[in-house]
Amino acid sequence: MNTYKTTLLVAALALQSSVITAEDFLGGGDFDFDSSEIETQAPHWTDGFKTTLAHNHTQVPGDINREQSSLQIEFERNLAEGWYLQLDSRYRYFWHEDDFAENRGDAYHNIKWQRASIQYSQGACTATLGRQGLIWGSVEGTFVTDIVTPFDYTEQLLTDYGTVRLHQDMLVGECFSGKAQLQAFYTPEAKNDIYQHHPLQITLAPGAPPLTLDADPDEEFGLRFKWHGSGFDLSLMAARLFDNTPTPVFLGPTSGFEAQLAQFNMLGAASSVAVGRLLIKAEAAYRSQQITPISGDKDSRADVALGFEFTTRTNHMLNGGIWAARFQDQQAKQQDFEVLTVGWRKTYLNDDLTMSLLGNRSSEPKFSMVTVLADYQWNDYLSTSFALTLADLNSTTPIPIAPAEESATLSIKYEF
Amino acid sequence: MQVKPYFTAALVAAFLVAPLQAETLSAQGIMEKMDAQQRDIADGNLSRSQLSTCKFGTSNKQISCAETPRVKVLESVSKQYGPNKKDSKGISILLEPASERGIGMLTYNYDDPSRDTESWLYLSALGNVKRMASGTGEDREPVSVFGSEFTTEDMENGNVDEYSYKILQEGPFNDREVWVIEALPKPERLMKTDYSKLLYWVDKERFTLLKAQTYDKRGKPFKQILFKDIENLNGFWIARDVTLINIQSQRLSNMKTEAVALNVTVEDEFLTQRTLTDFAYREKTLEALRQYFQ
Secondary structure, three states: OHHHHHHHHHHHHHHHHHHOOOOOOOOOOOOEEOHHHOOOOOOOHHHHEEEEEEEEEEEEOOEEEEEEEEEEEEEEEEEEOOEEEEEEEEEEEEOOOOHHHHHHOOOEEEEEEEEEEEEEEEOOEEEEEEEEOOOOOOOOOOOOOOOOOOEEOOOOOOOOHHHHEOOEEEEEEEEEEOOEEEEEEEEOOOOOOEOOOOOOEEOOOOOOOOEEOOOOOOOEEEEEEEEEEOOEEEEEEEEEEEOOOOEEEEOOOOOOEEEEOOEEEEEEEEEEEEEOOEEEEEEEEEEEEEEOOEOOOEEEEEEEEEEEEEEOOOOOEEEEEEEEEEEOOHHHHHHOEEEEEEEEEEEEOOOOEEEEEEEEEEEOOEEEEEEEEEEEEOOOOEEEEEEEEEEEEOOOOOOOOOOOOEEEEEEEEEEO | OOHHHHHHHHHHHHHHHHHHHHHOOOHHHHHHHHHHHHHHHHOOEEEEEEEEEEEEEEEOOEEEEOOOOEEEEEEEEEEEEOOOOOEEEEEEEEEEOHHHOOOEEEEEEOOOOOOOOEEEEEEOOOOEEEEEOOOOOOOOOOOEOOOOOOEHHHHOOOOHHHEEEEEEEEEEEOOEEEEEEEEEEOHHHHOOOOOOEEEEEEEOOOOOEEEEEEEOOOOOEEEEEEEEEEEEEOOEEEEEEEEEEEOOOOEEEEEEEEEEEOOOOOOHHHHOOHHHHOHHHHHHHHHHHHOOOO
16 A cells, blocks of 8 residues: 555656756846946937047157048938938148158148038939049959049058048939949049159159159049849949059150050959858959050050958958959060958957958069058047058059058047 | 545646646747747837947846946848748948947848848948858857847847757746746757757747846856836837846846837838948938837
8 A cells, every 4th residue: 555655656746747847947036137227318410420539650660650640520411301411521630750741841731521422312313422432343452443432542551441542522323223223423523542742753763853743634434333133243334534543654855754644444344252151252344545654655454353251150251352454565564463462350359359460462563561450449439459560562662551661550549 | 644535636637737738839839939929020120229238247136237338329120021021131220339330231131041141231431332251140150249248149030940949837927927948959050059058938928038048058057138128019019128148258238129110111122232322212211210110
């Protein structure tokens, strides 16, 4: 009888075991957080403003290369239904130790408008008028079709080419239809690469008077058709453009040298294909009417670039690209060049620390350069960055983005 | 001594309980119903959210930020697609902090495992839309969402079939009747997750989460997620205040939904690259949707 009772008890307990748990998940003892201590802010019209205070210091062996402070004010706002305004102005002060100030003779200041545009959208189309940038192409660090927006070499290139672009006045129209987009632009007076805030001069031969590379471009216009499919983007471009860099041409013993800007037609294509964590990119372009230095002969040129972006399993972001340009005229073959670009980026410390690297190797002008940048965000407003650049400068031609073979840059930025 | 009748009654009661359990939803069924509800909420959804992250300190089980929180404000629009509404398209625009204002991200997610997630990024400094190499997003380490303690794994839905579920307990929790459900990752999931186990406290009436607890690969408590301010909006129950407490790093992230509009009509054209660069069109469309904010 006792055995029977014991067996029955065990059986009953076993049957009820599914509703008896070792841990009581419904009990108290949880953490509690009162989220009301975190303030929320209602939208306000001043949200459209953004102010940035910054200071940059670049040291090269035995000298200060850059000592600049800046105040940037940006504003954007929806003005009315279908109308949008964007403004971006930057005041820069070049301290007397800065190389630009030394070349000019004293400290000076400069105001640059990067953006002053108004956008109107109606139906499937939009038009943007005013100061703005236009970036074509897909392969990072190469400029096969990305030549509409020139460079401002008074800005510093560390690991992001976006910081050295010079926006210009243009009208851009775009129409969208499903996966396709048609874009057209017109610039009445294009800008070209700005090297300094005073005319750049080069000496072509010992004893020869220096040549001022100062040539003003005229109007530019172009068209781009873009289509994106599943994992695939394709762009086709056609444009009439000016070269971004003047070419010295010898006009004869009487006239001497003159800086000329090539005006050419460009036909180009760019594409990117996403395969898992790999993005493969390619570009190709044909440019007519290129000017051969010294002789001034006209030539045509073909550019091609191949690149990739890859995100590793541990979220390292890698990118690379190779860009080659070939001139058709055999006499201009010495101008053929190749450029190799590699990059890396990774965030750490809850995204507060961003480490990045940019490497370049060019065959003409001949130079190699690598920059490592550490950017740390202290809070929502303050960030500092430190960069080290090493360059191997074999060419006698000055390289605007590489002032010396070794340089270190410290920047501090406050944004609100 | 009334022993025999007592044990007989207990045995009968035990047998009676079992059939009752068989007639209620299974743990898998509960999770699938909850997932379907989340997809319905994400279909035609506009929200303005504040994501705050800080290190925390504890006093008598009450935690509070030990530093000024890092705050991100974003506006998001999403829509579900496909026969089972398991594909999704979404766009998010960062409004704060100032250093990141204007960054836009467009993402297309597909239920079909053979189709990669597609995403594009707009950086206002560059003024250009870039296609990102993202893969499925699940074949690499989970990524922090905007530097917070939420990871991409914490934010995703639609992976119900990658876990095995069991109801551990039922009863009252914070004045609501809940199931406590254990989710164990299946082998294919185990390779790409930070968690060895998850526990969910599911409201029996509303099929919403009240709490979640995750465990790391060593089985130690990892993150606790608390869902508060649960409201019924247009027939959907949503938690407007979600706090993720990372017990190991002593950091927390709080996501407050400041304003939300559910079941609104979102034009397919809005969830394209145009919205990243055509600001006039974007604001015109968002203004029309914001009037439904609650």
